[in-house]
Amino acid sequence: MRDLIGTYENSIDSLRLKPRILTTNTLILGEEGSGKTNLACRIRNFVIDNDVPTLYLDFSNSHQEEVELRYKDEHFHYIQYDETEVFMHELQLLVAQKKHIYMAVNPNFFATKKDIKSKLTQTLQMPDLLDNYYYFFHDIANLNGFYTRFEDFLLYMLSLFNLKKYGITFLTQPHTTFENAQLKLLFTFLFVGKCSNLDYYNTAVLKTLQKNHFLFQQRTANRTLLFNDIKTSMVSIDEYLLEE
Numbered sequence: 001m002r003d004l005i006g007t008y009e010n011s012i013d014s015l016r017l018k019p020r021i022l023t024t025n026t027l028i029l030g031e032e033g034s035g036k037t038n039l040a041c042r043i044r045n046f047v048i049d050n051d052v053p054t055l056y057l058d059f060s061n062s063h064q065e066e067v068e069l070r071y072k073d074e075h076f077h078y079i080q081y082d083e084t085e086v087f088m089h090e091l092q093l094l095v096a097q098k099k100h101i102y103m104a105v106n107p108n109f110f111a112t113k114k115d116i117k118s119k120l121t122q123t124l125q126m127p128d129l130l131d132n133y134y135y136f137f138h139d140i141a142n143l144n145g146f147y148t149r150f151e152d153f154l155l156y157m158l159s160l161f162n163l164k165k166y167g168i169t170f171l172t173q174p175h176t177t178f179e180n181a182q183l184k185l186l187f188t189f190l191f192v193g194k195c196s197n198l199d200y201y202n203t204a205v206l207k208t209l210q211k212n213h214f215l216f217q218q219r220t221a222n223r224t225l226l227f228n229d230i231k232t233s234m235v236s237i238d239e240y241l242l243e244e
Contacts, residue, residue: 002049005042006237009213015235017046020221022134025161025186026169029178029200030193035212036171039191040136041070041240043169047134048075052166053098055129056136061106070242075100081109083119095128130163139172161186174200185227190217191235205234212237 006015026043030036047054056071064078077099079090094101111118124135161168170187174195177183184190192215195206206215216235220228 002042002045004238005039005046006212006235009234009236015216015237017043019050021189022047022050022052022166024167024188024219026167026189026191027178027184027187028169028171028191028193029174029195030191030214031173031195033211034193034209035214035237036191036193037068037070037138038212038240039214039237040138040169040171042237044136045240047166048100052134053132054100054136055133056100056102057124057138058102058104059107059137059139061104063104067102067104070240071102073242076102078102078104080104081106081120081123083109088123091123095126095132098132101133125160125163130160131165134166135160135164135168137168137170139170176200188219190230191215192217212239 003017004014005017007013008015021043028036028039044054044056054075058067061080063080067076067078077094079087079094079101081087081103091101091103105120109118109120111121129135172178174197176199179200192201192206193213194209194211195201200206201215203215209215214235214237215232217230217232219230222228
């Protein structure tokens with residue numbers, strides 16, 4: 001199983017993914033080139049190895065030839081979201097077979113008003129997806145207007161967390177949205193890569209991080225009625241390359 005993904009920088013211990021990551025939520029923050037995609041591939045591999053199907057949403061709406069080679073393994077099934085019956089039929093076939101799905105999505109399909117649920121939102125809340133799939137949300141380019149168009153971002157994410165059986169991994173470049181303390185409570189694992197703006201998580205060490213080096217924050221799994229403490233470590237993630 002591909003659970004070993006790197007090392008702790010302050011000890012000789014290996015960084016391993018554990019089964020609890022399948023049911024908890026992960027937030028990966030970092031600027032372009034920090035290694036977010038590499039880390040997401042590592043988590044995706046672990047989820048796949050645990051026989052949980054994955055739905056990977058690429059909000060830069062990449063065409064198939066633009067998708068990184070490391071995703072194009074035997075589990076790669078590419079579709080591009082639209083609101084047609086042909087698309088829905090193709091998606092339903094993949095979901096029925098519990099195939100791993102890479103879905104390119106234009107965020108403009110989201111509704112612009114909080115009281116309107118878009119067809120995209122309705123699609124992502126299909127019972128068969130919520131009951132069986134681990135979600136990856138990848139805001140690759142920190143698209144202009146993504147957070148203004150996705151007006152109900154916090155409420156939508158919160159409702160999705162409550163509905164889903166498995167966890168969510170959300171990848172994004174730094175944004176003031178993620179400074180929200182309530183939002184941080186939704187995530188058990190936080191991976192923070194290089195961030196040149198010190199407003200983000202307010203730590204100077206993030207300015208100097210090299211690729212695939214992260215500030216790894218993990219909420220402890222102690223039994224308690226309150227939120228557990230967050231343990232912080234510096235980690236280095238091994239580079240993942242698709243074997244030919």
